[in-house]
Amino acid sequence: MEIPTRHYDLLIIGGGPIGLAAGIEAQAAGLSYLIVEKGCLVNSLFRYPQNMTFFSTSERLEIGGIPFVSTNPKPKRTEALEYYRRIQQKFALNIHLFEAVTMVYKREVEFEIITSKSTYTANHVMVATGFYDIPCMLDIEGENLHKVNHYYNDPHYYAGQKVVVVGASNSSIDAALETFRKGADVTLVVRGEGISPRVKYWVRPDIENRITHGEIKAFFNSKLTAIRPTEVDILTEDGPITIANDFVLALTGYQPDFAFLEKIGVNLAEGPSKEPFHDPKTMETNIPGLFLAGVVCGGMNTHLWFIENSRVHAKQVVEYIKTRIGR
Numbered sequence: 001m002e003i004p005t006r007h008y009d010l011l012i013i014g015g016g017p018i019g020l021a022a023g024i025e026a027q028a029a030g031l032s033y034l035i036v037e038k039g040c041l042v043n044s045l046f047r048y049p050q051n052m053t054f055f056s057t058s059e060r061l062e063i064g065g066i067p068f069v070s071t072n073p074k075p076k077r078t079e080a081l082e083y084y085r086r087i088q089q090k091f092a093l094n095i096h097l098f099e100a101v102t103m104v105y106k107r108e109v110e111f112e113i114i115t116s117k118s119t120y121t122a123n124h125v126m127v128a129t130g131f132y133d134i135p136c137m138l139d140i141e142g143e144n145l146h147k148v149n150h151y152y153n154d155p156h157y158y159a160g161q162k163v164v165v166v167g168a169s170n171s172s173i174d175a176a177l178e179t180f181r182k183g184a185d186v187t188l189v190v191r192g193e194g195i196s197p198r199v200k201y202w203v204r205p206d207i208e209n210r211i212t213h214g215e216i217k218a219f220f221n222s223k224l225t226a227i228r229p230t231e232v233d234i235l236t237e238d239g240p241i242t243i244a245n246d247f248v249l250a251l252t253g254y255q256p257d258f259a260f261l262e263k264i265g266v267n268l269a270e271g272p273s274k275e276p277f278h279d280p281k282t283m284e285t286n287i288p289g290l291f292l293a294g295v296v297c298g299g300m301n302t303h304l305w306f307i308e309n310s311r312v313h314a315k316q317v318v319e320y321i322k323t324r325i326g327r
Contacts, residue, residue, distance in 0.1 A: 045081060
């Protein structure tokens with residue numbers, strides 16, 4: 001049976017906050033649009049740890065001119081999920097969830113977009129896929145064991161266990177502190193000489209005090225070299241050691257889906273940043289009519305873009321599309 005094809009002025013890949021913001025802008029501009037998300041609504045935020053607190057204040061996470069009212073100085077994950085769900089409902093955004101985009105082809109005058117469920121055509125395409133779906137791997141022996149997790153959710157799971165946390169960023173420090181407070185025996189392994197300067201300012205004194213008092217063991221200028229069912233190897237400043245271990249939380253960061261970007265023809269910068277090519281004024285890539293928005297724009301420099309400073313990308317793209325079609 002032939003798959004039906006539907007056409008839009010703009011097809012938005014990614015149903016996170018920036019994708020939703022783009023849908024709101026397109027709707028206000030009178031453009032036909034569709035948001036396609038491979039997971040649930042704001043899928044990346046859903047996968048954040050249950051107790052996660054944002055660094056940003058709630059007003060800096062707002063989209064569509066709708067206030068984000070929080071009961072906390074910094075909003076929690078659960079509050080953000082509720083806020084963005086209500087945003088989708090209020091604007092009745094045209095969004096398809098649990099539908100993955102597998103390919104985007106540039107035809108003569110339009111794009112053909114292939115998904116896991118259908119085929120669409122569009123005059124313009126925006127990629128707002130974030131960076132949280134693909135973890136940066138350690139590439140060491142035993143990383144594929146069931147005891148190794150690249151995502152952290154609930155600390156209760158690790159109660160009474162010997163846990164190694166790899167990394168010095170916010171996610172790693174939060175995991176180390178929360179699992180420690182649930183009774184885990186926590187060892188922190190950090191490649192650098194100290195805790196990342198980007199760690200939330202109200203969390204830093206807590207982790208530093210726990211390390212100073214020996215409640216959380218920390219190895220700096222060190223790296224995990226092997227993982228086995230009941231132990232791990234760590235190369236420390238003083239030489240290699242082996243310690244008993246039940247679980248490893250390898251929270252070493254995440255990266256955009258570079259393979260997908262390259263597959264659809266987006267040029268990536270040479271070097272470690274792999275920043276996708278785009279015009280910072282219009283957000284248009286090397287492919288005319290295909291745009292980037294949000295965290296994906298930074299490549300491996302995932303600390304450059306956040307919800308608060310990339311919300312404007314949605315307006316930039318839609319405004320540019322309006323000038324191209326004469327509205």
